Amino acid sequence: MxxxxxxxxxxxxxxxxxxxxxxxxxxxxxxxxxxxxxxxxxxxxxxxxxxxxxxxxxxxxxxxxxxxxxxxxxxxxxxxxxxxxxxxxxxxxxxxxxxxxxxxxxxxxxxxxxxxxxxxxxxxxxxxxxxxxxxxxxxxxxxxxxxxxxxxxxxxxxxxxxxxxxxxxxxxxxxxxxxxxxxxxxxxxxxxxxxxxxxxxxRPLDVDGLVLRYLRAFGPASVKDMQVWAGTTRLREVFERLRPQLAAFRDESGVELFDLPDAPRPDEDTPAPPRFLPEFDNLLLSHADRSRVVPPELKGRSWSGNQAHCTLLVDGFLAGLWRLEEGGGLTVELFGRIGAAQEELVVAEGERLLADMAEEGSGSVRFASIRG
Structure with missing residues (x-):
């Protein structure tokens, strides 16, 4: 080890x-x-x-x-x-x-x-x-x-x-x-x-199996990450029991992360297309340290009180909020500027969402004022 x-x-x-x-x-x-x-x-x-x-x-x-x-x-x-x-x-x-x-x-x-x-x-x-x-x-x-x-x-x-x-x-x-x-x-x-x-x-599910499934869906992750995801405690001993069959890493803060040896870990430069996520998407809720998706300077910006906003990912990270408008159309509010090429991809993804998911099935993608 x-x-x-x-x-x-x-x-x-x-x-x-x-x-x-x-x-x-x-x-x-x-x-x-x-x-x-x-x-x-x-x-x-x-x-x-x-x-x-x-x-x-x-x-x-x-x-x-x-x-x-x-x-x-x-x-x-x-x-x-x-x-x-x-x-x-x-x-x-x-x-x-x-x-x-x-x-x-x-x-x-x-x-x-x-x-x-x-x-x-x-x-x-x-x-x-x-x-x-x-x-x-x-x-x-x-x-x-x-x-x-x-x-x-x-x-x-x-x-x-x-x-x-x-x-x-x-x-x-x-x-x-x-x-x-x-x-x-x-x-x-x-x-x-x-x-x-x-x-x-x-075909029962035991806690060992649940740990492996969590890592396959959300890893690499720490013990605390999984405890946040599940809303439970005392999982350290489970991870230790599974350690011989897991890969272990560290994040930049020194926190130990576990993963399945055969799970995908793409190169960090792999392209990540824009994605429109709804409120409360588990991607943003399933780790104690959410900086892997939410830049530190944007921590808390996807929430107002207890209400989560719909979020936009650009290059894999939180970049803005979005909403479907009554009567049609999709409004994007960015937290910062993005390049013209990324903006075109955001518009294309938004148009796909409108075509497939908007009840009115019409309207266009518009950018609102950039949020400070």
């Missing part, structure tokens, strides 16, 4: 290109939506539309109807998993990944213990399961049902307990492109059915 001081140092651009390659952002790849969702270990789906835009930025021939059909066929689902946020996962990952982060979700319930005094959490779990498996329920209905038994409890605490203690999925039509619907919840087991549950039991 190489000592830390003898490990190869990966600079920011090298890390950028390696991560973009794993994220299918150096070039669009010819795979289906389900395979991409699995390879990326889920898509951040705090809002309804971002998963569709995430796939459009990555897949060669993606159309929203493909992911919508997979959702309606229950091949993919929306549920709370990583970082306690809603993700779109394949059916298999929904059943096998959630148990691996369940301990962290349980700890979130403990934060509300003052408002849950006298609430038997095991009884609450059984009651919610029975209630939502009768038929999918809204959060308001679940909360009202629980308040009938524990009228003095904190309503928010009851809601958190229900959604963290149980693997609840948002049933369709919620999340289906072009349709609308309230958030209605049932258990992942009821929604996916006995056959899917049996298949998941035959």
């Amino acid at each position: 190489a000592s830390k001081t003898s490990q190869i140092v990966l600079g920011t651009r090298a890390l950028n290109r390696a991560t973009l390659a794993r994220q299918m952002l150096l070039e669009r790849v010819p795979v289906g939506a389900g395979e991409a969702v699995s390879g990326l270990v889920g898509l951040q789906a705090q809002n309804v539309r971002p998963p569709y835009f995430q796939l459009h930025a990555r897949l060669a021939s993606f159309r929203p109807a493909e992911l919508a059909a997979a959702m309606e066929a229950r091949e993919v689902v929306r549920m709370v998993t990583l970082r306690s946020t809603i993700h779109t996962h394949t059916a298999h990952d929904a059943l096998t990944l959630r148990p691996l982060v369940q301990a962290a979700r349980d700890r979130e319930v403990a934060q509300f213990r003052k408002g849950l005094g006298g609430v038997d959490l095991e009884r609450l779990t059984r009651r919610v399961r029975a209630y939502v498996e009768e038929e999918p329920r809204t959060m308001a209905e679940i909360r009202a049902e629980l308040l009938r038994e524990w009228p003095g409890a904190d309503p928010l605490g009851l809601s958190v307990a229900a959604t963290r203690r149980l693997p609840l999925v948002q049933v369709t039509p919620r999340g289906v492109w072009g349709r609308s619907g309230q958030v209605r919840l049932t258990t992942v087991e009821r929604w996916l059915g006995a056959d899917a549950v049996a298949e998941a039991q035959e």
Whole structure:
């Protein structure tokens, strides 16, 4: 095993290109939506539309109807998993990944213990399961049902307990492109059915396997990086157990990074085309040190309060924000100047997005005032 001081140092651009390659952002790849969702270990789906835009930025021939059909066929689902946020996962990952982060979700319930005094959490779990498996329920209905038994409890605490203690999925039509619907919840087991549950039991996912999948999608990465991505802790011993089968590097700050030996690590000068990413794209959320994508001087510029903006990558790095305009068209706001050649590529990529993803299907790409 190489000592830390003898490990190869990966600079920011090298890390950028390696991560973009794993994220299918150096070039669009010819795979289906389900395979991409699995390879990326889920898509951040705090809002309804971002998963569709995430796939459009990555897949060669993606159309929203493909992911919508997979959702309606229950091949993919929306549920709370990583970082306690809603993700779109394949059916298999929904059943096998959630148990691996369940301990962290349980700890979130403990934060509300003052408002849950006298609430038997095991009884609450059984009651919610029975209630939502009768038929999918809204959060308001679940909360009202629980308040009938524990009228003095904190309503928010009851809601958190229900959604963290149980693997609840948002049933369709919620999340289906072009349709609308309230958030209605049932258990992942009821929604996916006995056959899917049996298949998941035959092909379980353990924490070692999850580490390897994370590295394949987001590496090279540190232990802390993965802990940020998953919203969990105490993964050091897992990485140490896997060390003999991993490659180890350092970043320019001396932090140890792990990777799969056969994973792509392109040359740092590999071209990276412009890409329009939606709000909450996991590319920007899955490392403790995000400088591999977000230049230090732009840290925090893709957020306003708790709301993330849609982001533009130029040469692989955050370079601006974008939005679709009501009535058509796409507006780009750059953080700094880019060359004429890059601007032409941004316009071409924006026109592709408008043609494939804008509901109006028309309009043009315009540049707004450069943000200081």
